[in-house]
Amino acid sequence: MAEDLRATGPVEVDESPQRRRVWRGPWRSVVLPIVAVGAIAGAIWWLDYRPDSGSSPYDARYGPVEMPAALVPPGMAVEAKVGSLAPDFLLATLDGGELRLSDLRGKAVIVNLWATWCAPCRKEMPQFVAAYDRYKDEGLEVVAVNVQESPSIIRPFADDFGMKFPVVLDKRSSVSDSYRLIGLPMTYFIDREGVILSVFQGPFLEQLRGTRVQGAIEEDELTRRIQEILG
Amino acid sequence: MAEESSLRGAGWWRLARELDPFRATWRLFTNVRWAIGIIAFLALASLVGVVVPQVPVAVRGDAVAEGRWLNVQEGRFGFLTGGMNSLGLFDVFHVGWFIYALGILVVSVAVCTASRLPPIWRSVNRPAKRVNDAYFQSARHRFEYETPAGASRLESVLRRRLYAVERYEEGDTVYLFAERFQLAQLATFVSHLALIVILAAALVSRFSGFSNGMMIAEGASGPVFPLKNPRQMQVQLLDAVGRFTPDGQPLEYSSKLAIYEGGEEVKRCTTTVNSPCSYRGYRFHQAAYFGFGADVQVRDLASGNVVFRETLSLASTLPTPHVTVRDGGGDVLLDETMVLTDVLSDDQFTYYGRLVALPGGRTLTIGARKAAGQDEWRLAVFEPGERSDAVRVVLSEGESATAGGLEVEYADLQAVPAEFVPDFPLPPDSATGGSRSVLLEMSNVVYGTETASEGTAVEPAASAGPPELTIVGVRPQALTLRPGEKAEAGGYEYSFVGQREFAGIQVKRDRGDYLVWLGAGLLLAGLLVTFWVPRRRLWARITPARTQLAGHAGHLVNFEREMAEMARDEGGIVDEQHGQEGDE
Numbered sequence: 001m002a003e004d005l006r007a008t009g010p011v012e013v014d015e016s017p018q019r020r021r022v023w024r025g026p027w028r029s030v031v032l033p034i035v036a037v038g039a040i041a042g043a044i045w046w047l048d049y050r051p052d053s054g055s056s057p058y059d060a061r062y063g064p065v066e067m068p069a070a071l072v073p074p075g076m077a078v079e080a081k082v083g084s085l086a087p088d089f090l091l092a093t094l095d096g097g098e099l100r101l102s103d104l105r106g107k108a109v110i111v112n113l114w115a116t117w118c119a120p121c122r123k124e125m126p127q128f129v130a131a132y133d134r135y136k137d138e139g140l141e142v143v144a145v146n147v148q149e150s151p152s153i154i155r156p157f158a159d160d161f162g163m164k165f166p167v168v169l170d171k172r173s174s175v176s177d178s179y180r181l182i183g184l185p186m187t188y189f190i191d192r193e194g195v196i197l198s199v200f201q202g203p204f205l206e207q208l209r210g211t212r213v214q215g216a217i218e219e220d221e222l223t224r225r226i227q228e229i230l231g
Numbered sequence: 232m233a234e235e236s237s238l239r240g241a242g243w244w245r246l247a248r249e250l251d252p253f254r255a256t257w258r259l260f261t262n263v264r265w266a267i268g269i270i271a272f273l274a275l276a277s278l279v280g281v282v283v284p285q286v287p288v289a290v291r292g293d294a295v296a297e298g299r300w301l302n303v304q305e306g307r308f309g310f311l312t313g314g315m316n317s318l319g320l321f322d323v324f325h326v327g328w329f330i331y332a333l334g335i336l337v338v339s340v341a342v343c344t345a346s347r348l349p350p351i352w353r354s355v356n357r358p359a360k361r362v363n364d365a366y367f368q369s370a371r372h373r374f375e376y377e378t379p380a381g382a383s384r385l386e387s388v389l390r391r392r393l394y395a396v397e398r399y400e401e402g403d404t405v406y407l408f409a410e411r412f413q414l415a416q417l418a419t420f421v422s423h424l425a426l427i428v429i430l431a432a433a434l435v436s437r438f439s440g441f442s443n444g445m446m447i448a449e450g451a452s453g454p455v456f457p458l459k460n461p462r463q464m465q466v467q468l469l470d471a472v473g474r475f476t477p478d479g480q481p482l483e484y485s486s487k488l489a490i491y492e493g494g495e496e497v498k499r500c501t502t503t504v505n506s507p508c509s510y511r512g513y514r515f516h517q518a519a520y521f522g523f524g525a526d527v528q529v530r531d532l533a534s535g536n537v538v539f540r541e542t543l544s545l546a547s548t549l550p551t552p553h554v555t556v557r558d559g560g561g562d563v564l565l566d567e568t569m570v571l572t573d574v575l576s577d578d579q580f581t582y583y584g585r586l587v588a589l590p591g592g593r594t595l596t597i598g599a600r601k602a603a604g605q606d607e608w609r610l611a612v613f614e615p616g617e618r619s620d621a622v623r624v625v626l627s628e629g630e631s632a633t634a635g636g637l638e639v640e641y642a643d644l645q646a647v648p649a650e651f652v653p654d655f656p657l658p659p660d661s662a663t664g665g666s667r668s669v670l671l672e673m674s675n676v677v678y679g680t681e682t683a684s685e686g687t688a689v690e691p692a693a694s695a696g697p698p699e700l701t702i703v704g705v706r707p708q709a710l711t712l713r714p715g716e717k718a719e720a721g722g723y724e725y726s727f728v729g730q731r732e733f734a735g736i737q738v739k740r741d742r743g744d745y746l747v748w749l750g751a752g753l754l755l756a757g758l759l760v761t762f763w764v765p766r767r768r769l770w771a772r773i774t775p776a777r778t779q780l781a782g783h784a785g786h787l788v789n790f791e792r793e794m795a796e797m798a799r800d801e802g803g804i805v806d807e808q809h810g811q812e813g814d815e
Contacts, residue, residue: 162536
């Protein structure tokens, strides 16, 4: 259809507009493109790091819990450090029950952080089994905190190795975080008042050939620490 | 390059503008030479990253291991090693300056693209529909011919060629403006976006890519992330399969996996080398296979508890000579591929041997001996005691000799998987107690197990029967166990649960992969549209005598030829006047 083009007037033709660059001020020429790149980067980052949906549901009750006030002496810190009260936690056990650490007040407690895939943990475990059998009547309790494994993987190991003490499931590793886990195995020795007397970052000493040591923990050292928390 | 600005002013004004950091940055980032320079720099750095040995993934982050690795590189690069390490040449793709250069290129492309958007957008949406008459003489692509008699049919010719046409009449002159597929000009932005996406993919891979390798025994599991992670998963190897040709060439490796998350099994799958399992963006690749594992258990008989349960990787080999001993009458006293259990070694030689009691009461020490620096294992057969005709022979492979009334033949040398295992539990009532290093050898093996793999004996052909595990060091006499068998020693029960295979599983997650695909698709689309979509823009000036055509088209287009065709279609008389030829 005919159209009156006289209003536009004749003009020069730019045959290569893609070769021209236009300065439109600092915001539109520099800042806005950089913001756009940042927005793309942020979107990619969000897609990569957003909380995953569809992950297995896990009881939100389990994990670190507030220590009952009655169990906290005045001026006593609650943290995973020697001399402080051991942080309280509530975790499901391998047997389907649940265990709260503060319920064990009055007993000497070994809190051992471990996993079946951890070779030093596997080597150490018979020592805890033997120690539990030897000292349980004197008030020793061992709590084996398994880090993020499935019960179907843990149970055969626990049955074979005769772990008769509580095996608790730290599925979200929240308790491990509160106990400052930096490597497996890691063992806290807690006295009857709930105070951490020592921490052992595994593996223990190297095997001493020709001397009577068993497993990754030198027997004398383990016995000494147990007797320390038994009082 | 043209620059739409009012910089053509007084010198001080230009200087003031030049001192504007934003403007200076913009000038730099929109300069094509700058972009080419950055790309060339990155290309050169990438070449360095390919040619110069790069720090292995397993070593990166471990200061001690990195130091050892650098010492090895010093043997190749000498005094340059320190400087090269300081410059990051041994880890080019992770060093800061490389990442910064990638980031600068991304920003540069974005700024450059944004600066070119306005003129291109204006060209697409607000073209010059009425051009100066002088343009018909100066246009890069132009054509003119004698206007055919009667009404001009150029407009209909153009419409038939899918042009959108606009008409303007000025006296007896008709001006036409025609164009088609002008949106194709925007394809250049698609190509630039593709470049940004591909560069972003590199950065995403660098910062969020994940890769972790595990060697897992059948029945065992391993964590995807070291120690703990909010997204922690476990991978359990249910079955590892290796298939081989009769002469031992590998055909296929596959692994059946169970994946756990949050303490629950979430997926079962089979992974092969070319077809990994996937779960929530993580791919589980079959990366390795090893067939010689021994599942060993030690139980304390007093308590009934297991004190040791491991699948041990027997990654070394020990020589196992095939020895035949005959008496003077030719009767065979010994015909065995010998698993050697006694170890002696020093700077001069290595010796593996065993005491063998022959029928008839004679005893021989039979062993394989290799001198330091030599490859040959020679068979040494010695008979203890004071007999004057005691056997004392040393044979090479394939040789035989007669001594002391016995014929000793060293038929051939084979090898069995073996390993010295540290910290193996000793019986509690042993003299040393505790644990120590023991030797494990597994004979009669094939790749895989009869229940798991279509294994075939690699070398040599296995004897009939299941594998046998020999444990040397838990008691004075070596233990030899078949799968399922147990043996008691000093209060412990040692059992060989069975031969197990290992699979190397490489877990990877790289969102950059998807971006690379997206970038490649965008680049392909952008290039296809830019070079193959026939976008045209044409102006026509039609007088009763002459018709003049001028316009521009995409790359690699002979627009004059098309104009000539339009002229012929219209029935015009084509003369020899042409504009500048387009590219062929």
